[in-house]
Amino acid sequence: MKRFLPYFKYLRSVRTQIWAAVACALVFGLTSGASLPILIKYVFPPIFPSAAHAAMPFFRVILIAAAIPLAFALRAFSGYLNSYFIQAAGVRILESIRVDYFRKLQILPLSFVQGKSSGDLISRGMSDTGQLQSTLTVLASDGIKQPVTLLGAVGALVLLALTTKGVLLVLVSLAIVPLSVFPVRYVGKKVIKRAYQMQSHLGSVTGHFAENLAAAREVRAFGLEEREIGRFAVACRALITSQIKIAKYAQALTPAIEFIAAAGISVTLVFAYKAGLDLATFVAICTALYMSYEPIKKIGGLNNELQRGIAALDRLEFVLHAPVTITDPEHPVPVGRLRGEICFERVEFAYNAAEPVLRDVSVRIPAGTVCALVGPSGAGKTTFINLVPRFYEVGSGRVAVDGLDLRSLKLSDLRRNIAVVSQDPVLFNDTIFNNLLLGRPEATREEVMAAAADAHAHEFILSFPNGYDTVVGERGVLLSGGQKQRVALARAFLRNAPILILDEATSALDSQSEQFIQEALRKLVSGKTVLIIAHRFSTIRDASLILVFERGSIVAQGTHAELYAASPLYRSLYDRQHQQVV
Ligand SMILES: Nc1ncnc2c1ncn2[C@@H]1O[C@H](COP(=O)(O)OP(=O)(O)OP(=O)(O)O)[C@@H](O)[C@H]1O
Numbered sequence: 001m002k003r004f005l006p007y008f009k010y011l012r013s014v015r016t017q018i019w020a021a022v023a024c025a026l027v028f029g030l031t032s033g034a035s036l037p038i039l040i041k042y043v044f045p046p047i048f049p050s051a052a053h054a055a056m057p058f059f060r061v062i063l064i065a066a067a068i069p070l071a072f073a074l075r076a077f078s079g080y081l082n083s084y085f086i087q088a089a090g091v092r093i094l095e096s097i098r099v100d101y102f103r104k105l106q107i108l109p110l111s112f113v114q115g116k117s118s119g120d121l122i123s124r125g126m127s128d129t130g131q132l133q134s135t136l137t138v139l140a141s142d143g144i145k146q147p148v149t150l151l152g153a154v155g156a157l158v159l160l161a162l163t164t165k166g167v168l169l170v171l172v173s174l175a176i177v178p179l180s181v182f183p184v185r186y187v188g189k190k191v192i193k194r195a196y197q198m199q200s201h202l203g204s205v206t207g208h209f210a211e212n213l214a215a216a217r218e219v220r221a222f223g224l225e226e227r228e229i230g231r232f233a234v235a236c237r238a239l240i241t242s243q244i245k246i247a248k249y250a251q252a253l254t255p256a257i258e259f260i261a262a263a264g265i266s267v268t269l270v271f272a273y274k275a276g277l278d279l280a281t282f283v284a285i286c287t288a289l290y291m292s293y294e295p296i297k298k299i300g301g302l303n304n305e306l307q308r309g310i311a312a313l314d315r316l317e318f319v320l321h322a323p324v325t326i327t328d329p330e331h332p333v334p335v336g337r338l339r340g341e342i343c344f345e346r347v348e349f350a351y352n353a354a355e356p357v358l359r360d361v362s363v364r365i366p367a368g369t370v371c372a373l374v375g376p377s378g379a380g381k382t383t384f385i386n387l388v389p390r391f392y393e394v395g396s397g398r399v400a401v402d403g404l405d406l407r408s409l410k411l412s413d414l415r416r417n418i419a420v421v422s423q424d425p426v427l428f429n430d431t432i433f434n435n436l437l438l439g440r441p442e443a444t445r446e447e448v449m450a451a452a453a454d455a456h457a458h459e460f461i462l463s464f465p466n467g468y469d470t471v472v473g474e475r476g477v478l479l480s481g482g483q484k485q486r487v488a489l490a491r492a493f494l495r496n497a498p499i500l501i502l503d504e505a506t507s508a509l510d511s512q513s514e515q516f517i518q519e520a521l522r523k524l525v526s527g528k529t530v531l532i533i534a535h536r537f538s539t540i541r542d543a544s545l546i547l548v549f550e551r552g553s554i555v556a557q558g559t560h561a562e563l564y565a566a567s568p569l570y571r572s573l574y575d576r577q578h579q580q581v582v
């Protein structure tokens with residue numbers, strides 16, 4: 001229960017509804033627990049003539065008869081209002097929890113998000129938040145309604161005890177109530193284990209879904225349809241098995257408690273006979289007992305709900321409490337527009353502790369330099385440039401811009417000074433214009449079009465019937481690889497940042513487009529620091545500084561002429577491509 005306390009803050013914004021719900025719960029509980037036993041003991045008997053009293057006048061009987069539906073109407077209406085208010089508050093809470101979860105995902109380091117299955121992260125954000133909402137609202141509603149009902153019923157029993165001679169009997173029948181706690185606890189323990197399993201199975205079903213949709217082309221190309229269906233069916237079966245197990249235990253609770261209730265009634269019957277109770281008192285006691293077992297059962301259900309909520313909470317807190325390792329420093333050095341000098345000083349980096357990816361990398365890239373990175377695949381080029389916008393944190397050593405350690409700058413200040421075109425650029429499912437505007441939201445339409453022209457994209461965009469208003473589809477799938485790349489380039493050009501990072505940014509272009517962009521680049525990059533990874537040496541040759549990477553180290557650096565003379569690796573890479581071209 002304590003675990004949920006921090007989350008009751010979400011109830012604050014809906015406190016009016018909650019208080020209204022609490023008031024309704026009180027009315028509901030009292031009318032449910034106490035009204036029937038009291039009616040049976042005190043109101044009904046005088047209606048029937050007996051030795052103790054004569055028949056009641058007819059109009060009083062009518063009055064009493066009319067009071068019964070009224071009492072039930074009050075109970076039903078307050079129950080209804082309670083549920084409604086709780087539901088209304090619940091959806092608001094769900095919204096806040098979900099947005100907070102999403103917010104956290106935005107600030108977590110890239111390595112956290114990349115290391116997880118996206119389906120699982122989605123499932124946590126959708127289904128576990130839903131479960132948490134359900135738990136909080138059930139706690140808020142049944143958490144009050146049921147104990148009050150129980151108190152009402154116990155109150156009625158106490159009233160009966162005080163006004164009749166069978167006090168002992170009432171105490172005995174009450175003593176049976178705590179027995180119901182055993183099945184409640186047993187079932188609760190069983191349910192929680194399965195609840196964890198179920199939520200993680202749900203995550204894997206969503207994971208399969210997401211992965212399959214992302215790989216729609218591969219599935220068809222490699223004929224993986226049956227394999228995918230099989231994998232999905234297995235995941236679904238695992239989910240359903242865990243759901244059935246939860247049902248098996250959770251549904252056992254009602255019969256178990258009813259059995260205990262029946263035992264309670266039979267004990268009461270024997271004592272009633274011994275104590276010489278009258279029928280009305282006996283029936284009233286049985287009703288009060290019955291009315292108290294019902295809330296116990298519900299409170300037991302509450303326990304199950306609580307266990308499921310804890311499982312969901314654990315899965316959510318895995319993300320909500322995950323350390324944000326890449327953060328703003330406490331006292332950031334204020335910077336405006338950077339000049340763009342980049343220094344790596346004895347940088348070591350590893351994605352996972354076992355395997356260093358960058359080893360003792362030191363290099364100074366003066367501001368305004370076009371610096372090309374070359375080297376075999378997997379040598380660490382992308383990793384190197386990813387450290388500049390601080391997507392990852394160095395293991396040891398430091399990266400500095402303009403002589404300032406990256407960790408001394410505000411992340412937003414640093415990243416505002418950098419434009420990136422990544423190896424696999426992603427566009428949002430929006431118009432081309434809006435995608436471009438992401439580079440610099442305050443840009444004018446003219447500036448957007450100029451950037452598109454520089455990236456050799458203006459013409460093809462205009463050739464679409466909707467021009468700049470063409471919607472590009474999820475991740476930009478409705479554009480060709482080269483078109484997507486040019487939009488991504490234009491987006492980066494528009495940013496007009498002092499540091500430009502291009503990771504294979506022209507790899508999908510034909511050589512003519514690439515040449516065109518080369519010329520545009522020459523114009524655009526004057527005064528900027530450019531880090532460029534390209535496989536085509538036509539792009540690399542003109543760079544004023546070339547870094548040669550091999551297995552995580554910079555093994556040589558210089559201009560094309562210098563490296564061709566001095567670095568065997570560079571020469572062999574260059575010659576190999578040269579032969580291919582010829
Ligand atoms: N997110 C990641 N998590 C774990 N390991 C990674 C990750 N990204 C890259 N690696 C590993 O780090 C090493 C360097 O990868 P990197 O992407 O920097 O190579 P690269 O030089 O850019 O290669 P390419 O020319 O093929 O793009 C590789 O061995 C790769 O397997």
Ligand SMILES: [Mg+2]
Pocket residue numbers: 381382383423503
């Ligand atoms: Mg790469």
